Amino acid sequence: MTESTTTPAAAPGDRTVTGAPIRLEGVVKKYRGTTKPAVKKLDLEIDAGDIVAFVGPSGCGKTTTLKMINRLIEPTEGKVFIGDRDVTNEDPDKLRQSVGYVIQSGGLFPHWSVRKNIGAIPRVLGWDKKKIADRTDYLLDLVGLDAAAFADRLPKDMSGGQQQRVGVARALAADPPVLLMDEPFSAVDPITRVRLQDSLIAIQHEVAKTIVIVTHDFEEATKLGDKVLIFSEGGQIEQYATPEEILANPANAFVEEFIGSGATLAHLTLSRVKDVEHDEVTTATVGESSKEVAGRARAAGHTWIVVVDEHGRPRAWPSLREVESQDRITDYIDSRLPTVATSSTLNDALDSMLAASQGGTLVTDGRGRVVGSLTIASVMSVIRGQLADARDDVASYESHHHGDQQDASLPAFSESAQTAESEASRS
Template identity: 80%
Template sequence: MTSETSTPVSGGRTVAGESIRLEGLVKQYRGQPQPAVKKLDLQIDAGDIVAFVGPSGCGKTTTLKMINRLIEPSAGRIYIGDRDVTTENPDKLRQSIGYVIQSGGLFPHWSVAKNVGAIPRVLGTDKKKIAERTDYLLDLVGLDPEEYSSRLPKDMSGGQQQRVGVARALAADPPVLLMDEPFSAVDPITRVRLQDSLIAIQHELAKTIVIVTHDFEEATKLGDKVLILSEGGHVEQYAAPEEILANPATPFVEEFIGSGATLAHLTLSRVKDVEHNAVVTARVGEPSGEVIGRAKAAGQTWVVVVDDNGRPRSWPSLDELQTKPQVSDYLDRRLPTVAQSSTLNDALDSMLAASQGGTLVTDGRGAVIGALTVARVMDVIRGQLADARDDSSDTYESHTDGAKSS
């Protein structure tokens, strides 16, 4: 199994990514009176996820594609690390940058393994190293290499194809990963799981990731920083999500994030920050009597059946367990799960989609580590809304006091 190369950077943090710097970047299309991007300056720190958001026509996708020169800039410079890549061979540049698009963009007649190994093969990497790298990356994105390596894209779900797309983008160990609305073509539950998977991958690899999204909630969940653009690639605000929500820099930003900004704070509250309940786990084939005894001793009325990697398969009640002498191998495809990196919004969505009063909590590799109830999530939400009302009241009083004094 291969591992990522790492580079020490300031502050004691170790990352595998490189910084990106845009200096006076311009894109002027022929025949258009106004530039699509007008003199953009931007610094993206190594190892950060930065989300580009803004209305249609703001230049977010154009800017993303200029970084790897799928779109050539009309003026300005692009630096990755200390390299000025503006004049580099564009094909070689793109081979050194991971790129993920909607629906994975996989070659339909190639197996998963062949898709993942595409760029390393072009670069002349040894076949054994490509096979090891492919297995490592498929495992990293939550796909069993033995089960999925030989599959064709048509035999996989949209979410699985997108995971393969991420694995392929990471295959050559690039320092930078560009993602163009990668999760917009999947259903909401799959989208949450892909977001959580990306956060887990980033925690392990620490690449520099730039993601374009039309969803401000997704931007605040994924981004260490969020770049809000208006028409012409004008920077309205570039800051951490909590700063944007607390202090919108311009009227444009205030309008863009909308009247739901208070509830958007829930996207900053993570499952890992909320106390969750312990669970009793069981393996397929265990005697039901032993499992029931273990659960009763822990005061539980249900257990979580897990696979060899600790990933949940079902959560039968003790009454259901009593009907069979051994724990059965049943996969509940509606089983509600959220990762530690999931937001409280995600947790509620998971419960509602499965019509359950709780959800299982998993770690970065999908192993179950606890459970979270709807009552606990609602307690946190009520507390946050009360705090928001208090803040609004304080702001109103300060404004009225100022008006009276004047």
């Protein structure tokens, strides 16, 4: 028998995983001076090329666990492996050069240009100038920034979202197999956050690292995570599974409580967009003075506007920063603009937001004219209100139904309950 010497060809669209698996074995963290361990005893395997999102209530040990992977926090007990390397025995500085790390506000050196920031670790590693310059240009493009415009800027001359993009580029500079992200998108506005999330998904599609991300936001976790890890206090794993599995089969009452009631979904198809109060929007037409439009928007407390055509139909929804980057409103058309009609269900609205990967959507009337906007938060708050009402109804039914003595203040209800019971017993 002859051995095959050919390596199986990758299927079209297959990506080369450059990430390494991460394994935690019996990892414990006891902070000095505390009685309860922050992380009790954690065994965890993360597959190469996966994004795993850590979620859980405040203080449950997410950040502690994350930082034990690059030993910004030293484990009290246990071992951490990246690939085959037992990193608990490595020089921590060396280790951190091979593990990308992204924190909340980018964490860039403020007096260094973007180029210098991105080149920080490659310089320490002794790369030559040309290689660093090429890598910087590649990474800026990867994170969606124009190298010609941004490479020589200082962080303070960039938006929070742009700084965070540079933070990601810097973390990827030395091509590490692992990227750790500690609430990377929590300091930016929701629209920017959605864009950064989408950008991370696109980047990961290309680079296929192993990414661990700590987030407070379950939506973000389900959006980004190939798997989501739900912790409870003491770094206890309550469920570690794909978002679909968690939503369909929460492992226990803790997880159920954490992700919210499943009834939420049922309500989405019952309610309509017109039942939800829309936010007002500032509209403008192509060619108007940007300054005037921005002034109008600010007076209304808006941070973005909708550019509409002569029929009032939306073309784009630029932020004021984008508006003010030009003298006049441009004729740009955003082909991915999410819109829903007032007659759509809330489910449609969420679909539209998700399809466009947006945290909000424009609302149009039957003729496609913009009448306002809707955010996921406002849709969710309506649903939560409905659920609370539904629970109150059930609770009041149960308290009266199961009470031994009749409540004199509710004779009609008691009677009807009794009637229903006697009818049921007759049938």
